Amino acid sequence: MTSLLTNASAMTALQTLSSTNKNLATTQNRIATGLRISEASDNAAYWSIATGMKAQNKALSAVQDSLGFGKAILDTTYTALQEAIDKVTEMLGKYVTGGTDGIDQDAVDAELTQLKEQITAIADNANFEGQNLLKDGGTPVDVVSGYIGTAADTEKLQILTLAAYDLSTEVDGITDLDTAQAALDAMKSQAATYGAQKMRIESQSSFTAKQIDAIDRGIGQLVDADMNAESARLAALQVQQQLGIQALSIANSSTQNILTLFRG
Incomplete structure (x- = not known):
């Protein structure tokens, strides 16, 4: 029809x-x-998962920044402490020299005083953006080293504490060969601690970068066209x-x- x-x-x-x-x-x-899924109406489940993963990546990027800041502090601190160790090693040599008869003791004492002052100056200048672990009265620095989004609120952040080490006070206590050796041993021990923390930060930073890339790939598989x-x-x-x-x-x-x- x-x-x-x-x-x-x-x-x-x-x-x-x-x-x-x-x-x-x-x-x-x-x-x-x-994007295959650019808003919740495209696929609510995938959009929700991808949004959560993006939030996690932002948090991990902040962790990466914190690790970079912590590494910079440790680099500054370790370099300064290593220089101070060299100066204390020189002081050991001066004390050995001073034990020899006929040596001008006043000259040796003057050199020792200068070395102490140099170490104090090193401690005061071991500063990165207001953070100084070696100066007199220095305070520990907390570095965010990880983020666990699924943990309880009090456990979401992993913290690495960089301990303060009063280098000036340590050196002020040097009065003879024995105290110089003791101070040197203590400084080497602290340098080893900072070195281990530096290695840990570098490893964690590398892992975090890989984690960010993996999450990015996961997001892409969910929402990319x-x-x-x-x-x-x-x-x-x-x-x-x-x-x-x-x-x-x-x-x-x-x-x-x-x-x-x-x-x-």
């Missing part, structure tokens, strides 16, 4: 064209953003759109054919 009021063919063609246009808009958005597939889909939808427009045009023109039935 041919109806002038109801054009079923045009309705079908219009529905098909509307569906094609909707799919085309979705594909164009994916190509423009590079396959650009090859989307490109092919775009070409197909554009053809479908053109065919849909033609089909709608044909369906609309069919009613014009009814006029021929009434021509004499």
Whole structure:
């Protein structure tokens, strides 16, 4: 039956064209953003997981920054302490020299005083952005070394404490060969502790960087668009759109054919 009021063919063609246009808009958005899931309405479950993973990565990036800051403090501290150890080693030599008869003891004492003052200056200048672990009255520095997003609130952050070491007081206690040796042993022990912490920070920083990359890959697998597939889909939808427009045009023109039935 041919109806002038109801054009079923045009309705079908219009529905098909509307569906094609909707799919085309979705594909164009994916190509423009590079995302298969850009908002919760695209896929609520995957969007929620990806959002949580992105938040975790931001926290890990902050951990990476903290580790970098801690490493810089340790680099400064370790370098200064190593220099101070060299000076105390010189002091040991001076005390040995001073034990020899005929040596100008005043000259040796003057050199020892100068070495002590140099070490004190080293301690005072072992400063990085206001943090100094070697000066008199220095305070420990807490470095965030890890983040566990699924842990209890009190356990989310892993902290590495860099202990303060009063280098000036240690050196002030040097009065003879024995105390110089004791101070040197204590300084070497502290330098070894800082060195171990520096190694730990470097290892943790490397692991955190790998963890960030792994999470980024996981996010990509969840929400990133396959650009090859989307490109092919775009070409197909554009053809479908053109065919849909033609089909709608044909369906609309069919009613014009009814006029021929009434021509004499």
